[in-house]
Amino acid sequence: MTQSNRILVTGATSGIGFAVASALLAEGRSVVAVGRHFEKVHELSARYPGRVEMLHAALEDSGDARFVVQRALKTGPLHGFVSAAGFAHHELMGAISERSFREQFEVNTFAPMRIGEELVAKLEVGSAMVFLTSTLAHRPVPTSYVYSATKAALLSAVKSLALAGAPRMVRVNAVSPGVVDTPMARAPRPGESGEEVIAARMTALGKLHALGRVGAATEVADAVLYLLSAPWTTGSELVVDGGLLLA
Numbered sequence: 001m002t003q004s005n006r007i008l009v010t011g012a013t014s015g016i017g018f019a020v021a022s023a024l025l026a027e028g029r030s031v032v033a034v035g036r037h038f039e040k041v042h043e044l045s046a047r048y049p050g051r052v053e054m055l056h057a058a059l060e061d062s063g064d065a066r067f068v069v070q071r072a073l074k075t076g077p078l079h080g081f082v083s084a085a086g087f088a089h090h091e092l093m094g095a096i097s098e099r100s101f102r103e104q105f106e107v108n109t110f111a112p113m114r115i116g117e118e119l120v121a122k123l124e125v126g127s128a129m130v131f132l133t134s135t136l137a138h139r140p141v142p143t144s145y146v147y148s149a150t151k152a153a154l155l156s157a158v159k160s161l162a163l164a165g166a167p168r169m170v171r172v173n174a175v176s177p178g179v180v181d182t183p184m185a186r187a188p189r190p191g192e193s194g195e196e197v198i199a200a201r202m203t204a205l206g207k208l209h210a211l212g213r214v215g216a217a218t219e220v221a222d223a224v225l226y227l228l229s230a231p232w233t234t235g236s237e238l239v240v241d242g243g244l245l246l247a
């Protein structure tokens with residue numbers, strides 16, 4: 001594997017993380033893809049031989065999350081980190097299980113915080129981290145009680161990590177997307193069934209954005225790649241939401 005420009009990407013197996021991994025590879029960089037379901041990553045590996053590593057980790061398991069960095073560093077130095085793994089359980093208050101509460105915080109907040117904490121000291125000097133947060137951290141909906149809180153906490157952690165990384169010129173930023181057309185956004189909500197119902201919801205969600213549509217994963221990946229190489233930006237949040245927070 002190429003030893004320069006090697007980027008660790010959680011959630012690289014789907015949606016935004018996959019778009020980030022694809023864009024990094026197209027730029028000539030190498031990717032350590034973290035996830036559980038690697039079907040799509042195998043395609044990338046075939047297209048970019050020798051530049052894709054696959055690292056299996058179940059991030060709801062704190063033990064697995066703790067070893068991600070150690071395992072990735074065994075095969076070479078890291079020059080960047082993108083935290084895209086995440087999920088939302090849309091549930092109404094009063095009906096949220098203990099397991100759902102804990103899993104969303106483990107995957108969306110604790111795992112990225114643990115990985116980020118370790119990488120502050122272990123990324124190559126001058127590297128960068130980008131964390132996927134969400135506009136739902138600022139403007140929740142009735143079913144996003146836990147998810148919104150996980151992302152708001154992560155936004156705070158990004159600022160602490162940015163301070164901690166600054167002496168080694170490690171920059172740390174967040175990208176907060178609006179609704180993006182990925183498997184996560186298309187996952188059935190409570191009471192939904194059938195592709196047509198979901199397609200109608202996506203169209204309705206699009207209309208909530210000032211620009212009149214939901215985003216594409218590649219449009220968010222562009223913002224992530226910008227922040228990975230922005231030399232004088234740290235501790236910031238780039239909102240990429242088609243004007244959702246304006247509308």
Ligand SMILES: NC(=O)c1ccc[n+]([C@@H]2O[C@H](COP(=O)([O-])OP(=O)(O)OC[C@H]3O[C@@H](n4cnc5c(N)ncnc54)[C@H](OP(=O)(O)O)[C@@H]3O)[C@@H](O)[C@H]2O)c1
Pocket residue numbers: 010011012013014015016017034035036037038057058059060083084085086087088107132133134135176177178179180181182183184185
């Ligand atoms: N789509 C949106 O509208 C939207 C909006 C704002 C923010 N975001 C954020 O953007 C990020 C990417 O979301 P997406 O829309 O691209 O979702 P997605 O297509 O569903 O992809 C989610 C990724 O997270 C990984 N993941 C989920 N649970 C995991 C676990 N327990 N252990 C390890 N990996 C896990 C999945 O990997 P495996 O399946 O291989 O485990 C997958 O690669 C997330 O942090 C999400 O919160 C999304």
